[in-house]
Amino acid sequence: MANDKKAVEAITPINEDFARWYTDVVIKAELVDYSSVKGCVILRPYGQAIWENIQRILDGMFKATGHENVAMPIFIPESLLQKEKDHVKGFAPEVAWVTHGGEEELQERLCVRPTSETLFCEHFSHIVHSYRDLPKLYNQWCSVVRWEKTTRPFLRSREFWWQEGHTIHETAEEAVEETERMLDIYRTLAEDYLRIPVICGRKTDSEKFAGAEATYTIEAMMHDGRALQSGTSHYFGDGFPKAFDITFADRQNQLRHPFETSWGVSTRIIGAIIMTHGDDDGLILPPAIAPIQVVVVPVAQHKPGVLEAAADCARRLREAGYRVKVDDSDNSPGWKYAEYEMKGVPVRLEIGPRDMEKGQCVLVRRDDRSKTAVSLENLEKSVGETLDALGDNLYRRALENREKRTFSCANMAELEQAVEKELGFYKAMWCGDAQCEEMLKDKLDISSRCIPFQQEQLSDRCVCCGKPAKKLVYWGKAY
Amino acid sequence: MANDKKAVEAITPINEDFARWYTDVVIKAELVDYSSVKGCVILRPYGQAIWENIQRILDGMFKATGHENVAMPIFIPESLLQKEKDHVKGFAPEVAWVTHGGEEELQERLCVRPTSETLFCEHFSHIVHSYRDLPKLYNQWCSVVRWEKTTRPFLRSREFWWQEGHTIHETAEEAVEETERMLDIYRTLAEDYLRIPVICGRKTDSEKFAGAEATYTIEAMMHDGRALQSGTSHYFGDGFPKAFDITFADRQNQLRHPFETSWGVSTRIIGAIIMTHGDDDGLILPPAIAPIQVVVVPVAQHKPGVLEAAADCARRLREAGYRVKVDDSDNSPGWKYAEYEMKGVPVRLEIGPRDMEKGQCVLVRRDDRSKTAVSLENLEKSVGETLDALGDNLYRRALENREKRTFSCANMAELEQAVEKELGFYKAMWCGDAQCEEMLKDKLDISSRCIPFQQEQLSDRCVCCGKPAKKLVYWGKAY
Numbered sequence: 001m002a003n004d005k006k007a008v009e010a011i012t013p014i015n016e017d018f019a020r021w022y023t024d025v026v027i028k029a030e031l032v033d034y035s036s037v038k039g040c041v042i043l044r045p046y047g048q049a050i051w052e053n054i055q056r057i058l059d060g061m062f063k064a065t066g067h068e069n070v071a072m073p074i075f076i077p078e079s080l081l082q083k084e085k086d087h088v089k090g091f092a093p094e095v096a097w098v099t100h101g102g103e104e105e106l107q108e109r110l111c112v113r114p115t116s117e118t119l120f121c122e123h124f125s126h127i128v129h130s131y132r133d134l135p136k137l138y139n140q141w142c143s144v145v146r147w148e149k150t151t152r153p154f155l156r157s158r159e160f161w162w163q164e165g166h167t168i169h170e171t172a173e174e175a176v177e178e179t180e181r182m183l184d185i186y187r188t189l190a191e192d193y194l195r196i197p198v199i200c201g202r203k204t205d206s207e208k209f210a211g212a213e214a215t216y217t218i219e220a221m222m223h224d225g226r227a228l229q230s231g232t233s234h235y236f237g238d239g240f241p242k243a244f245d246i247t248f249a250d251r252q253n254q255l256r257h258p259f260e261t262s263w264g265v266s267t268r269i270i271g272a273i274i275m276t277h278g279d280d281d282g283l284i285l286p287p288a289i290a291p292i293q294v295v296v297v298p299v300a301q302h303k304p305g306v307l308e309a310a311a312d313c314a315r316r317l318r319e320a321g322y323r324v325k326v327d328d329s330d331n332s333p334g335w336k337y338a339e340y341e342m343k344g345v346p347v348r349l350e351i352g353p354r355d356m357e358k359g360q361c362v363l364v365r366r367d368d369r370s371k372t373a374v375s376l377e378n379l380e381k382s383v384g385e386t387l388d389a390l391g392d393n394l395y396r397r398a399l400e401n402r403e404k405r406t407f408s409c410a411n412m413a414e415l416e417q418a419v420e421k422e423l424g425f426y427k428a429m430w431c432g433d434a435q436c437e438e439m440l441k442d443k444l445d446i447s448s449r450c451i452p453f454q455q456e457q458l459s460d461r462c463v464c465c466g467k468p469a470k471k472l473v474y475w476g477k478a479y
Numbered sequence: 480m481a482n483d484k485k486a487v488e489a490i491t492p493i494n495e496d497f498a499r500w501y502t503d504v505v506i507k508a509e510l511v512d513y514s515s516v517k518g519c520v521i522l523r524p525y526g527q528a529i530w531e532n533i534q535r536i537l538d539g540m541f542k543a544t545g546h547e548n549v550a551m552p553i554f555i556p557e558s559l560l561q562k563e564k565d566h567v568k569g570f571a572p573e574v575a576w577v578t579h580g581g582e583e584e585l586q587e588r589l590c591v592r593p594t595s596e597t598l599f600c601e602h603f604s605h606i607v608h609s610y611r612d613l614p615k616l617y618n619q620w621c622s623v624v625r626w627e628k629t630t631r632p633f634l635r636s637r638e639f640w641w642q643e644g645h646t647i648h649e650t651a652e653e654a655v656e657e658t659e660r661m662l663d664i665y666r667t668l669a670e671d672y673l674r675i676p677v678i679c680g681r682k683t684d685s686e687k688f689a690g691a692e693a694t695y696t697i698e699a700m701m702h703d704g705r706a707l708q709s710g711t712s713h714y715f716g717d718g719f720p721k722a723f724d725i726t727f728a729d730r731q732n733q734l735r736h737p738f739e740t741s742w743g744v745s746t747r748i749i750g751a752i753i754m755t756h757g758d759d760d761g762l763i764l765p766p767a768i769a770p771i772q773v774v775v776v777p778v779a780q781h782k783p784g785v786l787e788a789a790a791d792c793a794r795r796l797r798e799a800g801y802r803v804k805v806d807d808s809d810n811s812p813g814w815k816y817a818e819y820e821m822k823g824v825p826v827r828l829e830i831g832p833r834d835m836e837k838g839q840c841v842l843v844r845r846d847d848r849s850k851t852a853v854s855l856e857n858l859e860k861s862v863g864e865t866l867d868a869l870g871d872n873l874y875r876r877a878l879e880n881r882e883k884r885t886f887s888c889a890n891m892a893e894l895e896q897a898v899e900k901e902l903g904f905y906k907a908m909w910c911g912d913a914q915c916e917e918m919l920k921d922k923l924d925i926s927s928r929c930i931p932f933q934q935e936q937l938s939d940r941c942v943c944c945g946k947p948a949k950k951l952v953y954w955g956k957a958y
Contacts, residue, residue: 033605035552035598036559037589042602045547045617052548068524069531073514074553074591074622074638075575080515096554097579098591101626101637102572110516112553112577112591123512123521138524143553143621147580158580159553 011342014280018224023153025274029283029343032153039151039158043267046343049291050270051161055141057193057288058163058265061185067137067165072119074142075110080118084243087117090210094147096158112145117211117236117262120166121244124258130249131170134258135178139165154271155228155479162266168258170250172237175259179235182263183216186231193288194269195395196220196276197402198230199425199474201450206434209262213237219449219474221402222275225423227449227476230272233263271479276398283344284366286394287387294383295340296326299333299352309356313349313379320380322387341366346390347383367393410459415475419444425476429469431462439464440475449474490821493759497703502632504753508762508822511632518630518637522746525822528770529749530640534620536672536767537642537744540664546616546644551598553621554589559597563722566596569689573626575637591624596690596715596741599645600723603737609728610649613737614657618644633750634707634958641745647737649729651716654738655693658714661742662695665710672767673748674874675699675755676881677709678904678953680929685913688741692716698928698953700881701754704902706928706955709751712742750958755877762823763845765873766866773862774819775805778812778831788835792828792858799859801866820845825869826862846872889938894954898923904955908948910941918943919954928953 011024026032031047043051059069075098082088095111113119120138128134143161151157165182169175183200190196198218208215212234220230238257241247247255277284287293294317298310307328314324325345327336333350340348344366351361360373363382367390374382405424409415418426426446430436437448440463451471462469490503505511510526522530538548554577561567574590592598599617607613622640630636644661648654662679669675677697687694691713699709717736720726726734756763766772773796777789786807793803804824806815812829819827823845830840839852842861846869853861884903888894897905905925909915916927919942930950941948 033602036556036601037552037554040552040554042552042598043550045549048548048550051550069527070524071522071527071530071622071640073516073519073521074624075516075519077515093581095581096577096589098575099578100576102574110575119514119521122515126512143550145553161550 011280011282014223014278018275021278022271022275025278025282025342026153031270031274037158039148041153041157041159043161046291047270050273050285050289051267053289053291054189054194054265054269055163058185058189059139059141061188062139062163062165065137065181065185067139067167070138070140071142072113072116072123072140074113076113076116076118078109078111080122081111083118083121084211084240087211087240091115091146096145096147113142114144114146115262115264116140116142116144116164117166117240117260118244120262121240121246121260124168124241125244125246128168128246128248128258131251134170134248135167135174137165137167137178139163152271154267154274160266160268162264165261165263167261168241168246169260170248170258172259175237175261176235179214179216179233179261179263182261183218183231183233186218186233186263186265189265190218190220190230190269190272191395193286194273194276195286195391195398196230196272197395197399199450199452201452201474203232203450204430204434204437204448204473206437207448209234211236211239213239217450219476220272220276221398221405221425221476222272222479223278223401224275225405225477227425227474227478228268228272228275229449229478230269231263231265234261236260236262277394278344281338282342284394285344285346287346287391290344290346291323292325292340292343292345293323293387294325294347294349295336295345296324296349296351297333297336297340298326298328299350299355301328303353305356306352309351313351313361313376316379317383320384322383337364347386349383365390367397408456408458409463411461412463415463416444419446423477425449425474427456427458427472427474428463429457429459429461430471430473431465431467432470433462433465433467436462436464446475446477449476449478490759490761493702493757497754500757501750501754504757504761504821505632510749510753516637518627520632520636520638522640525770526749529752529764529768530746532768532770533668533673533744533748534642537664537668538618538620540667541618541642541644544616544660544664546618546646549617549619550621551592551595551602551619553592555592555595555597557588557590559601560590562597562600563690563719566690566719570594570625575624575626592621593623593625594741594743595619595621595623595643596645596719596739597723599741600719600725600739603647603720604723604725607647607725607727607737610730613727614646614648614653616644616646616657618642631750633746633753635747639745639747641743644740644742646740647720647725648739649727649737651738654716654740655714658693658695658712658740658742661740662697662710662712665697665712665742665744668744669697669699669709669748669751670874672765673752673755674765674870674877675709675751676874676878678929678931680931680953682711682929683909683913683916683927683952685916686927688713690715690718692718696929698955699751699755700877700884700904700955701751701958702757702880703754704884704956706904706953706957707747707751707754708928708957709748710742710744713740715739715741756873757823760817761821763873764823764825766825766870769823769825770802771804771819771822771824772802772866773804773826773828774815774824775803775828775830776812776815776819777805777807778829778834780807782832784835785831789830792830792840792855795858796862799863801862816843826865828862844869846876887935887937888942890940891942894942895923898925902956904928904953906935906937906951906953907942908936908938908940909950909952910944910946911949912941912944912946915941915943925954925956928955928957
């Protein structure tokens, strides 16, 4: 049994140092490699395959709701970025500037897009003339650049990959509906496919997107209790259209400004998958986006018929629509088990001579490590049921962790106590004043995560200032 | 019949001014819009949908041949770009430079990738250690930037979208095989899917990629007789690995340098589709990549049952796997016919009350405008056969144009005469000397397109200098 490839090394235990565990996993599961540009990572085949699976799911939902893909330029002229005042204030400090093309200095600096509202607006001003041209429901898949100071793979990097939807509508109502529809698509992605429970709600004004009237968000809780904003949807009103002079002739032939939205999910959500489901042995991937859903490991593979039996299992499962890999390399079975556990492959099938005699194989679940002998006759059914059960279990575990770490705090004393005790979501009432948010940030180092759609009345007073409460807010420490 | 959307305007006739015809088509078929960054275009939904169809075909062929997708950073540090001497000489004059991140000046300039050999090499140096790590067969889909002086949509733009494959191998033989394999995939894309006949061959040294040992190409001829390089595949030998210090332990446990390739097809190929198949009425799209393969136009759509019958045709064709659109807008049928002709939709079905009575619809082909009444009973079969026949006819027409415009020139007099007479491919013998290429460029404004794999012996003397000929070369004027 040749085995000169380095054995899988142990990673930092998840509850010893979560940040180091995270870095170990992204490197050892071969999701990313670092590049020589600080803060820019390489998505390796396994990381890219996860992203492509997420893309396929989202793109399908976008197209099913009437959206079309486009591709916008990578550059934004400085003057274009400056057209909407709040927007430029939010983004100008963190963009990368191109000043030279070839040997020549440019007359006007170009920034590498940090987001493309300004480009879409300029394009809409060319193509929207009448109510008949509305709505335009556009999306693009691309990478964007934000010059972050501190970076971590997936969570915060200078370049990241995402989709950005940009839509333009005849009425404010339609635009608001669109904003909500897309947030719900993000919730579906997170909960039904990635098996990450999320809180849906609205951002406070101080946390909303630069230039937006309202920002909606899905907020997930990671294993360590920190919050991760996992997708956002923005309603712009007609602010951008006014700044960019986009008008259309309405049904009464009057010139009016249309209403806009934008919404995005990025490779950050891969960070959420890792930090929601992973464990001491590495990644655990939800089946819907796992590049390999089933790995087949032949045992005693030199014995007659073993490799053929393994290949036959794989063929049958592929025909049933699963993503399957047979590892018939000359690494030891033990090495292979550790390797695919690190990579979070949901189901492992082991098949050797004794299994073959009994007409069975051994099915091992990545989430609870349960081992079951399954009859080869019912292989497709057993695998399908196991993948479903595993996905359900991932969701249940994540929800349990969230519930355990969610604290209802009726007053400041309870809030302080909860924050001191454990990282998590802190539910508390708020008067609506940004100064109270500021104070909680200074005093407890927590920020408002969202004003959830599902409101409760924990008290009638703001947890901070004691004035009448307007809303329940989820507070927490964010990635 | 309301019709306040502007009628389809006539475009410049194709044989009157081919360049204007081209620009008219890309704008009026809504493939692109211009942006405020000179030389950067927007791919509109119809243009992007064509590109996505091409991506799906190519990506499928890449994966079927064992390639994996990755995503590399958008930036290359100046020092990294400079590591391979020929490469930096070729690209440095045409890159965009990022000099500032946020408010700060960078310590080292970063270029926006014009191509990613240097990034892949750096990554390979991290992950390749043993012959067991080879080959790595990688590809990425992205946009790249080259600071071109004169630009035209698809053909030459400062930003363009493409795929770039980068592979690394144990032996030179394997790498050469890979280079040839990928060129053949490009030939398959061009000929079998895009229905564009191509000449496959090798570039002369003066036309090869910066840093390559050999560049292979597929060369297409456009309607006007100009050549379009439509895909290239490069063999690098071990030059890049040496420059980037990539080594591996071979089967004898000796440290050696591996061998590399890269290969790419870009949105330029959409320009090739337009200029190969289009006519006075606009685009004609090969069925394999047409976003809409069949448009169903209801006639007298206010009459009972017409819209239902149209929807039923569309449903049946979709179930049979075709991409279908029903246009039930209140534009006139005539307006719709012109609109989808402009957009190059291969097949139009017209269905009205009289057709319904006869259990038929009228099928109109975009390429030859033939109209046939087809029985609704055999709809799927008729449409499928028509699409196939249309694709074959596009290829045949393009091949005929190429053959008509390909001239065998045994000596300089024949070459001069051919160049003067008509744009096209000029086949002539060459001694292998770059000075003769230079001279033909100066004197006749033609460049070597490729040394075709299928060689002929037109004479034993170089057309230029009269010395012994080494190879037959295709010469032409290129886009």
